[in-house]
Amino acid sequence: MPSGPVARDTSLDLPPGPRRSEEVVLDVRGLVKAYDDTAVLRGIDLTVAEHEVVTLIGSSGSGKSTLLRCAGVLEPISDGQILLDGQDISDPRVDADGVRARFGVVFQAFNLFPHMTVLDNITLAPRVVHGVPAKEARQRAEALLDRVGLADKADAYPDRLSGGQQQRAAIARAIAVEPRVLLLDEITSALDPELVGEVLALVRELAGGGATILMATHEMGFAKQVADHVVFLDQGVVCEEGPPARVLGEPTQPRTQEFLRRVIDAGRL
Amino acid sequence: MTLEQPTPLELSRRSLRARRSRRSTLTALASTLVFATVLYLAVTSAPGWPRTQATFLNPQVAWESLPKILEGLWLNIRVLAVAAVATLVLALVVALLRTLRGPVFLPLRLLATGFVDLFRGIPLIVLLYLIGFGVPALRFTDERINPVYLGTVALVLTYAAYVSEVFRAGIDSVHPSQRLGARSLGLSYGQSMKLVVLPQAVRRVTPPLLNDFVAMQKDVGLISLLGPLDAVRAAQIASQSTFNFTPYVVAALLFVLLSVPTARLADWASARATRREQSGAAL
Numbered sequence: 038m039p040s041g042p043v044a045r046d047t048s049l050d051l052p053p054g055p056r057r058s059e060e061v062v063l064d065v066r067g068l069v070k071a072y073d074d075t076a077v078l079r080g081i082d083l084t085v086a087e088h089e090v091v092t093l094i095g096s097s098g099s100g101k102s103t104l105l106r107c108a109g110v111l112e113p114i115s116d117g118q119i120l121l122d123g124q125d126i127s128d129p130r131v132d133a134d135g136v137r138a139r140f141g142v143v144f145q146a147f148n149l150f151p152h153m154t155v156l157d158n159i160t161l162a163p164r165v166v167h168g169v170p171a172k173e174a175r176q177r178a179e180a181l182l183d184r185v186g187l188a189d190k191a192d193a194y195p196d197r198l199s200g201g202q203q204q205r206a207a208i209a210r211a212i213a214v215e216p217r218v219l220l221l222d223e224i225t226s227a228l229d230p231e232l233v234g235e236v237l238a239l240v241r242e243l244a245g246g247g248a249t250i251l252m253a254t255h256e257m258g259f260a261k262q263v264a265d266h267v268v269f270l271d272q273g274v275v276c277e278e279g280p281p282a283r284v285l286g287e288p289t290q291p292r293t294q295e296f297l298r299r300v301i302d303a304g305r306l
Numbered sequence: 307m308t309l310e311q312p313t314p315l316e317l318s319r320r321s322l323r324a325r326r327s328r329r330s331t332l333t334a335l336a337s338t339l340v341f342a343t344v345l346y347l348a349v350t351s352a353p354g355w356p357r358t359q360a361t362f363l364n365p366q367v368a369w370e371s372l373p374k375i376l377e378g379l380w381l382n383i384r385v386l387a388v389a390a391v392a393t394l395v396l397a398l399v400v401a402l403l404r405t406l407r408g409p410v411f412l413p414l415r416l417l418a419t420g421f422v423d424l425f426r427g428i429p430l431i432v433l434l435y436l437i438g439f440g441v442p443a444l445r446f447t448d449e450r451i452n453p454v455y456l457g458t459v460a461l462v463l464t465y466a467a468y469v470s471e472v473f474r475a476g477i478d479s480v481h482p483s484q485r486l487g488a489r490s491l492g493l494s495y496g497q498s499m500k501l502v503v504l505p506q507a508v509r510r511v512t513p514p515l516l517n518d519f520v521a522m523q524k525d526v527g528l529i530s531l532l533g534p535l536d537a538v539r540a541a542q543i544a545s546q547s548t549f550n551f552t553p554y555v556v557a558a559l560l561f562v563l564l565s566v567p568t569a570r571l572a573d574w575a576s577a578r579a580t581r582r583e584q585s586g587a588a589l
């Protein structure tokens with residue numbers, strides 16, 4: 038496990054907003070998302086700075102997945118603004134496909150394309166979207182697979198992989214395009230407990246290597262150890278946020294306290 | 307214990323399994339024989355059997371009509387080949403048009419929906435008559451339009467309407483996160499369709515597609531209604547000149563023979579699809 042080249046300070050209790058002098062990569066301002074007439078997100082403000090790991094926590098239905106999909110321009114938003122490296126990517130005039138190519142996204146399940154080998158899954162976007170020559174894409178993919186511990190699975194089809202291996206391959210695919218931000222949506226929640234560790238270890242390694250990550254998770258222990266910043270979403274608004282030690286250790290909001298109590302009762306902290 | 311050197315226990319289990327499978331093969335063989343004999347005796351002991359045999363199963367008539375019917379069948383096969391390819395292409399286009407979203411595509415979507423509603427609703431025989439006799443009546447050209455072409459067009463229109471729905475069901479059955487996953491990698495709508503959604507959809511609908519192909523193999527016989535000398539028409543002519551129905555039986559057997567390989571292929575494809583679904587990890 039790399040100790041992490043990026044120095045992080047998780048003990049300070051700083052006000053919300055850009056917390057460091059580091060450059061803000063993803064900036065979500067007043068994001069509103071409604072399906073039909075029900076608002077799922079009701080004015081979300083959130084920033085992710087370069088090399089920062091921000092985790093979203095909150096009960097089921099609080100809007101974590103919706104927030105990640107909106108941030109990754111996979112869904113139109115109802116109001117507000119999303120900036121990526123200062124560019125307003127919620128502007129309908131921007132090239133949405135080009136913007137999406139700057140994100141790496143991993144969902145809870147069904148990430149890999151079942152009709153392609155693991156290697157083809159990983160080389161698809163580099164070849165088709167970024168115009169990397171096939172041979173070079175292949176070499177890079179092999180290096181990536183080696184890094185995620187799947188060097189021997191390059192030519193396997195996804196249904197021959199365990200759930201943990203599938204998610205690691207999905208992460209490899211997401212980082213193959215060298216994204217500015219990784220959006221991870223509960224990537225371990227469909228896994229058997231003994232497979233969760235291997236996937237989280239990989240995320241931890243990426244974080245240590247300086248990746249910029251926004252992730253929704255139910256793994257509070259993981260959030261506590263790896264996150265720089267924890268955002269607690271409740272009914273479509275940011276209810277409480279701050280360094281993990283404070284938000285998870287001594288929450289001030291009653292809703293957060295209640296949520297954490299339930300999590301502890303369920304044995305997940 | 308290695309895989310190459312099974313334990314005596316495993317060896318005894320294997321020989322038991324082999325004995326069991328031998329026994330069940332024998333049982334199947336015996337029951338088939340018994341069943342066939344009973345059926346044969348029942349049919350041949352029927353009071354009308356000698357007459358039926360003479361008018362439907364006359365070996366001499368069968369032998370004499372065979373060359374002409376085979377020649378006709380060759381036409382059916384050629385029509386089938388062209389119609390099958392044209393159907394696949396047209397059906398795919400219609401299915402893709404129907405999946406387009408957004409107000410810009412409304413006219414195209416409506417057109418595709420109308421196409422499916424219309425040609426799925428018209429009985430094939432009626433469509434054959436409408437196109438086979440209606441289009442020549444319009445007199446686009448002075449020359450006579452080959453009825454084979456017109457029959458093929460009718461066949462393609464009807465089958466494309468059906469098959470496009472099969473394709474659409476296949477496209478819809480691909481999990482939404484596959485599409486989302488493709489888009490999240492920066493693939494355009496067209497690229498996601500072509501590289502991610504369609505390959506999966508086509509795999510899934512291969513068994514029903516083959517089933518439709520079997521149906522089409524016999525429906526090509528309907529073009530005989532427009533006059534071309536295909537297997538059915540050849541059988542009809544032979545039957546009228548001999549006052550015997552045997553040529554129809556010959557044609558029927560030939561159509562069955564034609565469809566058996568596809569039917570087996572369909573079985574195999576659907577068994578494989580089932581296996582895949584079941585072995586596919588939950589994730």
Ligand SMILES: Nc1ncnc2c1ncn2[C@@H]1O[C@H](COP(=O)(O)OP(=O)(O)OP(=O)(O)O)[C@@H](O)[C@H]1O
Pocket residue numbers: 072077095096097098099100101102103104223
């Ligand atoms: N496509 C949609 N159409 C309508 N409502 C939706 C849609 N997607 C999500 N929602 C609603 O939005 C709310 C938030 O959903 P979301 O999936 O973002 O929650 P979540 O925090 O990710 O929950 P979980 O922890 O269970 O994954 C839910 O009430 C859900 O019913």
Ligand SMILES: [Mg+2]
Pocket residue numbers: 101102103222223
């Ligand atoms: Mg979710």
